[in-house]
Amino acid sequence: MTLINNRNGQQLAVYSFGDAAHPAIIFSNSLGTDHGMWQSQVAEFSQHYYVICYDTRGHGKSSVIENTSLTDLANDVLDILDHFQVEKAHFCGISMGGITGLQLGLIAPERFLSITIANSAAKIGQEAAWLSRATTVEADGLANIVSTTHTRWFSDKFDYIHDAIAQKTIQSLSVTEPKGYAASCRALAAADLREEISNIQVPCLALCGGLDPVTTVADGKLMQERIPQCEIAIVEASHLSNIEQPVQFNQVLSAFIAKH
Template sequence: MPYLDLASHRLHYRIDGDSAGKPWLMFCNSLGTDLSMWDRQASALSQTYRVLRYDRRGHGLSSVPPAPYALSDLGHDVLALLDALNIDRAHFCGLSIGGLTGQWLAVHAGDRLGKVVLCATAARIGTRESWDSRMEAVRKDGLGPLVAATAERWFSPAFIAGNPDTVGNVLDRFAATLPEGYAGCCAALADSDLRGKLHRVANPVLAISGEDDPVCPPSDLEAIAAAVERGQHVSLAGRHIFNIESSTPFDAVLSDFLGPCSSNLSAGFYPPGHFRGA
């Protein structure tokens, strides 16, 4: 398994697809998950793209530097990984805190990104009080007591009932996340507010929401699409982790957005209204 060793921690990453001149596509996971949340997308898209996934600091097989973390720390981890792999530019797809990381990158290092897909996220997620409370609870009791409520936020009741193994695998990985790493990322969320900076984003952006997401509702993604220079919004069935719950339509929308001029990471976009729900 490949790792990138940095000054304070190491990042676990994975590459799918061969290098025959294909453009890079990078995925960034949500809070309390690991790179396996993108298994379906890596399988579906690795024939067209060279797919890069990684475990955020404090998650999965990456190490856990001392908390707290800042959003800039998470963004610089991405840049360090791109630098280490000699990737000048990559398309980027992130969900929840992964989408917030993508927003930070688009604001501060947009030249390193091609098209940007922001899923189930917001320019400001939650409140300082809510994240402080979450950090306190996790440091006291671990993530186990949060599993049931997390399942309800992440997946619809019908999907939970019909896909127990899939949901169980995601929740097992959530429960196994170390409290220090989880709390460190909660601190990053508590301090992050990009609402006044998104107008600086020039990359083509697709904001995707879950129709029934209680964490980041469609209005949050609509606001992102409206704030950036070239933004579109589409909503898919499901709650917060809709790339798993609605994987087939998600893969189709992602491929459709990335497809035109995909070998030119800075070119190509869609006219207003191209996507349903835009």
């Protein structure tokens, strides 16, 4: 683990794997998780890529930063790339990490070879619901969300109880700082890129979960229609498709980034 300071002097926990001489790929986690959710992808991609994972602000070992916006989440990625002196990278983000990738495609297209938006959308959920969740979590903690999260993250077809990465990821939610989680909820409440994504000039992949009730295939199709260079792929999984279907996820991602 490397602790780096972002442009605001706040600490981000970053993890790198593989040879820095190889093309870089940076993975961005979902709300309430940390870098550990990418364990299957690190194992697959660190042989041929320089893999960078990090704990999104307010998650894992990164600093809790209130008054966070989607632009702040995107700028953290750029600060990490700057720290490692990576001029151009492939990006793969899931859920909150996916919409972070869309923002990066708008504000810093020159830094990315490709952007994969996994289980995400140009607008995730509804503003009022996010704001309500933020307030509830700050008051009551995350216990209620932890107890039901498997129903949103994984499909009934997946034996998450006996999957080590799934269990580790649920555990990461249980230890997420409520203030960090709430700050991200408020960032998502304000995030709506549906009208802007037609300006993205980076090759994109909308990687959808066919069983995802949170960010649906319809959300992926909207991105495919509006982003000039956007492919779509569907894996048979729910919201954390990289954990539920790691082999299929890795195959789709590998084939896409190999073209760019």
